[in-house]
Amino acid sequence: MNIKLHQISERVSKFDFQLVRKDLLKLDDRFAFDSMACTAELIEKRGAILLYGTYSVEMETNCxxxxxxxxxxxxxxxxxxxxxxxSYAEPEGDVEISLGSADVDFYRGQEIVLSEYFEDQLLLDLPFSIKCSQECKGICPNCGVNRNTESCRCPENYGNNPFSALGDLEH
Ligand SMILES: [Zn+2]
Ligand SMILES: [Zn+2]
Structure with a gap:
């Protein structure tokens, strides 16, 4: 969703939109969903545009x-x-960078491409580790047995790296 600068003023403008999964190119293929519901509130403040965004998405992925x-x-x-x-590139630009605690990002030209910021935020918010349960024992990287349903005789701590199971799949 693209917002023209003239649509933004010193009063809050609110936009509701859906981001479609196939348009999010930076997000890893392992995360599947149809669309995510987004709301953007935009307000012009001291030469910058303040974006307050919320989104909701339910993704299918794998432990x-x-x-x-x-x-x-x-x-x-x-x-x-x-x-x-x-305006940021010019040292004499009249942009104040002391804009409170919110992070700073950039836009180009006369348009705000909202999907960029929502996708970047989604990438930031992804849990570092996704597990089916706290107790998940994973796949034995040595013999391939699912340790949640079967046991094997390999050393307990063989390849304790949580990404080893995925690494094996990709190679
Ligand atoms: Zn699991
Ligand atoms: Zn094993």
């Missing part, structure tokens, strides 16, 4: 250690100060 399908639901919110890239 990092045993590869069982799991769904991950995210309901998140974020604040960003958007600064025009060109």
């Amino acid at each position: 990092n250690t045993c590869l069982k399908p799991v769904s991950v639901k995210l309901d998140q919110e974020f604040d960003l100060n958007l600064i025009n890239e060109e």
Whole structure:
């Protein structure tokens, strides 16, 4: 969703939209969903544009250690100060960078491409480790047995790296 600068003023403008999975190119293929529901509130403040975003998405993915399908639901919110890239590059530009605690990002030209910020935020919000349960024992990297349902005779701590199961799949 693209917002023209003239649509933004010193009063909050609110936009509801859906981001379609296939348009999110940076997100790893392991995360599947149809669309995510987004809300953006934009307001012009001291030469920058303040973006308050919320989104909700339920993704199908796999447990990092045993590869069982799991769904991950995210309901998140974020604040960003958007600064025009060109005015930021000029040292004499009248943009104030002291814009409170929100992070700073950039826009180009006369348009705010909202999907970029929501996709970047989704990438930031992804859990570092996705497990089907706290107790998941994963797949034995040595013999391939699912340690949740079967046991094997390999050493207990063989390849304790949580990404080893995925690494094996990809090679
Ligand atoms: Zn698991
Ligand atoms: Zn084993």
